[in-house]
Amino acid sequence: MNDDSAFPTEVKFFSGEEIPLELHKVRVVQKLHLRPVEERHRAMEAAGYNTFLLHTRDLFLDMLTDSGTNAMSDQQIGAMMVADDAYAGSASFARMQDAIRDVLGMKYVLPVHQGRAAENVISKTFIKAGDVVPMNYHFTTTKAHIDINGGKVLEIYTDEALKIKSAHPFKGNLDLKKLEAVIAEYGPARIPYVRMEASTNLIGGQPFSMQNLRDVRAMTRQHGIMLVLDVSLVGENIWFIKQREPEFKNASIRDILLEFCSLSDLIYFSSRKVSSTRGGAIATNRQDLFNRMKDLVPLYEGFLTYGGMSVREIEAMAVGLRETIDDTIISQSPSFIKYLINDLDSSGLPVVTPAGGLGAHIDARGFLPHVPQTEYPAGALAAAFYIASGVRGMERGTISSVRDENGNDILADVELLRLAMPRRVFTLSQVKYVADRLKWLYANRELIGGLKFVDEPKVLRFFLGRLTATSDWPAKLVAKFRRDFGESL
Numbered sequence: 001m002n003d004d005s006a007f008p009t010e011v012k013f014f015s016g017e018e019i020p021l022e023l024h025k026v027r028v029v030q031k032l033h034l035r036p037v038e039e040r041h042r043a044m045e046a047a048g049y050n051t052f053l054l055h056t057r058d059l060f061l062d063m064l065t066d067s068g069t070n071a072m073s074d075q076q077i078g079a080m081m082v083a084d085d086a087y088a089g090s091a092s093f094a095r096m097q098d099a100i101r102d103v104l105g106m107k108y109v110l111p112v113h114q115g116r117a118a119e120n121v122i123s124k125t126f127i128k129a130g131d132v133v134p135m136n137y138h139f140t141t142t143k144a145h146i147d148i149n150g151g152k153v154l155e156i157y158t159d160e161a162l163k164i165k166s167a168h169p170f171k172g173n174l175d176l177k178k179l180e181a182v183i184a185e186y187g188p189a190r191i192p193y194v195r196m197e198a199s200t201n202l203i204g205g206q207p208f209s210m211q212n213l214r215d216v217r218a219m220t221r222q223h224g225i226m227l228v229l230d231v232s233l234v235g236e237n238i239w240f241i242k243q244r245e246p247e248f249k250n251a252s253i254r255d256i257l258l259e260f261c262s263l264s265d266l267i268y269f270s271s272r273k274v275s276s277t278r279g280g281a282i283a284t285n286r287q288d289l290f291n292r293m294k295d296l297v298p299l300y301e302g303f304l305t306y307g308g309m310s311v312r313e314i315e316a317m318a319v320g321l322r323e324t325i326d327d328t329i330i331s332q333s334p335s336f337i338k339y340l341i342n343d344l345d346s347s348g349l350p351v352v353t354p355a356g357g358l359g360a361h362i363d364a365r366g367f368l369p370h371v372p373q374t375e376y377p378a379g380a381l382a383a384a385f386y387i388a389s390g391v392r393g394m395e396r397g398t399i400s401s402v403r404d405e406n407g408n409d410i411l412a413d414v415e416l417l418r419l420a421m422p423r424r425v426f427t428l429s430q431v432k433y434v435a436d437r438l439k440w441l442y443a444n445r446e447l448i449g450g451l452k453f454v455d456e457p458k459v460l461r462f463f464l465g466r467l468t469a470t471s472d473w474p475a476k477l478v479a480k481f482r483r484d485f486g487e488s489l
């Protein structure tokens with residue numbers, strides 16, 4: 001990696017306009033498809049009103065996720081060309097191990113094919129029936145793996161976490177009083193570990209502070225409980241610590257990241273996010289933990305020096321991890337998200353504030369107060385927004401939840417449309433288009449109705465479930481679009 005970290009990340013404009021500036025140039029491009037609104041309606045219908053089931057040939061901007069879709073750097077692509085193919089003992093793996101040691105400060109590394117594979121290994125190793133796992137908030141795959149191993153997730157977020165409008169800099173903080181109460185209630189023997197998720201995904205990519213992590217560390221250590229960090233989105237969390245936690249204003253990203261990881265027993269990540277590649281890993285400085293987990297890797301993933309990943313990905317991952325400490329890279333996604341959120345917020349649209357990492361989050365209950373939660377407002381908003389714009393977002397609400405033992409939906413705490421901002425993928429005019437179409441949709445929000453399931457998988461239903469509109473509202477939305485935009489796309 002070049003020594004670029006001295007470059008400014010926030011550039012002032014003479015005009016006074018506050019806009020994010022792309023700190024990279026584009027040298028490989030991919031053609032996009034902006035289909036007419038009628039075709040988008042047909043595509044949404046064919047996809048069962050589930051944006052996961054749309055084809056990229058029908059998308060203009062793909063804001064489904066940042067997972068595996070961040071732009072890779074020229075250094076990463078270059079590194080892929082010199083990868084060392086070997087079933088065992090690959091030099092590529094050694095380079096990745098070195099990167100994890102240098103950047104995340106962890107000595108023992110278990111490679112896995114992606115983040116949820118790490119969750120499988122960790123849950124299988126440490127969770128027994130009746131255990132509870134306290135955490136700042138769950139992620140879908142995390143919860144599924146803990147459940148399947150007989151454990152239970154306890155979410156002990158602060159009162160601020162689920163407020164849509166907030167000025168709190170660290171909504172991802174864990175509530176220490178609740179942690180104390182949970183330890184007193186269940187006892188350390190039933191708590192295999194406490195989990196903290198960086199840039200807490202499902203509450204809007206919200207970070208937690210270093211001080212909160214230090215406090216959680218102190219309490220878990222006092223009770224002999226392991227602390228596990230999900231660092232899939234650590235770059236952005238570290239960026240926010242530097243921006244928002246006064247103690248770290250002048251600290252280097254490298255030092256913040258090393259302290260952050262050192263406050264845990266075990267870290268794991270999805271490389272699809274953190275290093276802008278594919279793959280994942282578990283890392284620790286504790287040999288005892290490494291030894292307890294390691295036999296599961298050849299069983300589920302692959303040999304200990306590739307873990308189900310191609311060596312080319314492993315090389316790119318090593319470079320991507322080193323790039324995680326480059327301010328000009330990790331600041332990009334948060335600065336574009338901040339621009340979009342501030343624009344929508346000042347136009348009166350209901351959005352999650354403050355702007356977080358990963359993506360912009362739109363409050364579907366505020367957007368569609370007339371759609372009951374049992375008719376999935378966040379899913380309906382995702383479908384309506386695709387029809388209105390060709391932009392694909394993701395439902396993060398009750399469709400992403402589960403049913404209780406009586407078959408009733410467990411209503412999600414928050415109903416969000418997530419518009420992910422993969423790193424260095426979209427330009428400012430594309431982000432302006434997103435804001436423009438959202439504003440149009442908000443002006444026409446009363447046209448949008450609900451959704452119902454027609455085909456509902458039992459596990460992680462949001463991925464493959466098919467739904468339909470509860471009325472002919474999509475056709476009415478298309479007709480209004482035509483009236484307002486004429487022949488335009």
Ligand code: F0G
Nearest residue numbers: 065067114115116139141201232270272
């Ligand atoms: N942990 C967090 C915080 C995540 O955001 C994800 C994935 C995982 C674990 C699982 O990793 O996908 O590599 O198996 N998040 C993606 C998303 C899917 O779109 O938010 P994975």
